[in-house]
Amino acid sequence: MPKVGMQPIRRAQLIEATIRTINKYGYADTTVSRIARTAGLSVGIISHYFGGKDSLLEATMQHLLFSLHRDLADNLREASTPEERLDAMIETILGPEQNQSEVVTAWLAFWAQVPFSDRLERIQNIYNRRLLSNTRHVLKQLGVTNRVDTLAELIAAFIDGYWLRSVLSHQVADPSEARAMVRDMIRSHL
Amino acid sequence: MPKVGMQPIRRAQLIEATIRTINKYGYADTTVSRIARTAGLSVGIISHYFGGKDSLLEATMQHLLFSLHRDLADNLREASTPEERLDAMIETILGPEQNQSEVVTAWLAFWAQVPFSDRLERIQNIYNRRLLSNTRHVLKQLGVTNRVDTLAELIAAFIDGYWLRSVLSHQVADPSEARAMVRDMIRSHL
Amino acid sequence: MPKVGMQPIRRAQLIEATIRTINKYGYADTTVSRIARTAGLSVGIISHYFGGKDSLLEATMQHLLFSLHRDLADNLREASTPEERLDAMIETILGPEQNQSEVVTAWLAFWAQVPFSDRLERIQNIYNRRLLSNTRHVLKQLGVTNRVDTLAELIAAFIDGYWLRSVLSHQVADPSEARAMVRDMIRSHL
């Protein structure tokens, strides 16, 4: 009997190789042959485990999203006060885990592809809605009663923009600066 | 009798066609043949006027940047007070001119490509530095003395993030909301 | 305790699956994986029992030929007069046994492959010679003395053509019509 239980291992290997390949060559120059070489596997394996390149790319974005949510959940678990919860959210997005070069370039690439793929857009919408929902919850706990939705949206805009700029300027984001800013934003709305 | 002075006309035609093609098919599926067809010209013309696809893409990003600066200059010219200058900056980035679907997808695509092209990165840096410099100038005029650099960076982050989110959510950005937010951000720092 | 004597069972299974696969997808799109799936077995089994795809295809043609000869022998055994023997031959080729959809498409596919495989050609020659020899024998018994070889060849041509046309037109061959025709052909030569 052949080796069994390889599927989850191979799928993880290939997703990780996809992220690294996007980071090295860019989305447009990410080929199955480069992904396979990065994974140390043969080209045929991608069709074998994912059916095709598109499915692998989609699974990769789903993986990025899942990792983000897992990190967020981990960070929130250790937070008890609303303030800590807010910090946990900022820390999750701007912290080291989500700001490894590989992860960051892949995220950016996928965002640029979102307008051209319904499936990617759906995945992106899930991320967006959860983040806003979490933020609104925290804001209410912090005593914001007015225009909670708008403030949540503005904070999300700030955090995403802060992340984007740190990516494009090769700088590691400094969560503490962002944290202070977000607190100011909230204070103005109390 | 050969037509003369076609170069600027053809180059503009092709750059505009490139933006529209990226908007329609995405960066990864933008081919010279599609660009040429969109422009109503032949494929050969791209090598003729740009030397190759990469040069055309680079020229296109340069064009986007140039347009943004021209719009900014136009908007600033009509502003007399520092408050008006700040509004002009927000309006330039979030206003209708820079938020046509075509322009927006192209910007996003180029941002995702920045990490893989020194030339694109250089162009992106110019945009960034000018925007920050303009912002710092306005902030000082508005009486901010403390941590001007940081605030300028945070405002830029917010505006970019606000733009990015409106792009990804298919919504037209509402500059007035952003304007109020930026004013709050500044007020907190006075 | 290993199962023994599986070889003939597996070989028969795979040959039958090959015939069905050719019938479903055509010779050019008959893959080992499809054959294996049709047989309800794994891909590896084909190399195990046949050494490779080509050998399996060859064995399949040999099987078709063998079945035809077996049917012919069966039918001839029940025939006592020369007339009955002639009918038995026609019935064998045009009768229901050899005109199941699966068998028919496979035969056609193999005929088209004959010019490209010495082994297939050899198999095809054996079929041809036996059929002609049988026919000549019957013709002589029926009293044909003149140009027996030619007449046998012409009858064979007619029967093969009749079969071919019924295959291509999705019609089940009607042996009675062919039988009458062959009798006419023979009568003309007496």
Next chain:
Amino acid sequence: MPKVGMQPIRRAQLIEATIRTINKYGYADTTVSRIARTAGLSVGIISHYFGGKDSLLEATMQHLLFSLHRDLADNLREASTPEERLDAMIETILGPEQNQSEVVTAWLAFWAQVPFSDRLERIQNIYNRRLLSNTRHVLKQLGVTNRVDTLAELIAAFIDGYWLRSVLSHQVADPSEARAMVRDMIRSHL
């Protein structure tokens, strides 16, 4: 301006190369790269002029059919009596023009593919109907009144079978033998 009017030339070149490639390697091993090499052109040219391999194969069968009809028309034009017309038909199918090795293998290959392609089947049906219609017409002129349809079908079967057997046995068909046979078949029906 580039060379113009190449389309009919290139299409003819590629169709001829397809016939030769099928003859050399068989239908299943006819690849676009082999066709292109045979034509002395590059692989890309096939997509350029035919859109894909399937279209080229279809166009090739259509070409074979068209050639047959053209030969038939040519031969019929020189025939004045019904007897001559009958001979012209036999001569067309069994004569040298349609029995070049290349043409013959391609025909056989396409016949084997007919059950798997609606388009090929349609083309094959056209051939079949025209041949039968021509035959019936001649039969009536020759005074056959009884079961004309059946006789036409039987004659067609004989001619096709005769052709098929000469193909498979590497022998050049001898139309005179077939001619005599067909006359006998008709005489039996008068």
Next chain:
DNA sequence: CATGAATGAGAGTTCATTCAT
């Protein structure tokens, strides 16, 4: 005995580029 994971050669197709016109 039998599996199916893994391979890599080769398939069809696409594409940026060249160049004769």
Next chain:
DNA sequence: GATGAATGAACTCTCATTCAT
């Protein structure tokens, strides 16, 4: 100044075969 026919490298995907289990 402009064309688009032609190229061939590179792409994604398929497939027969191998082999550890």
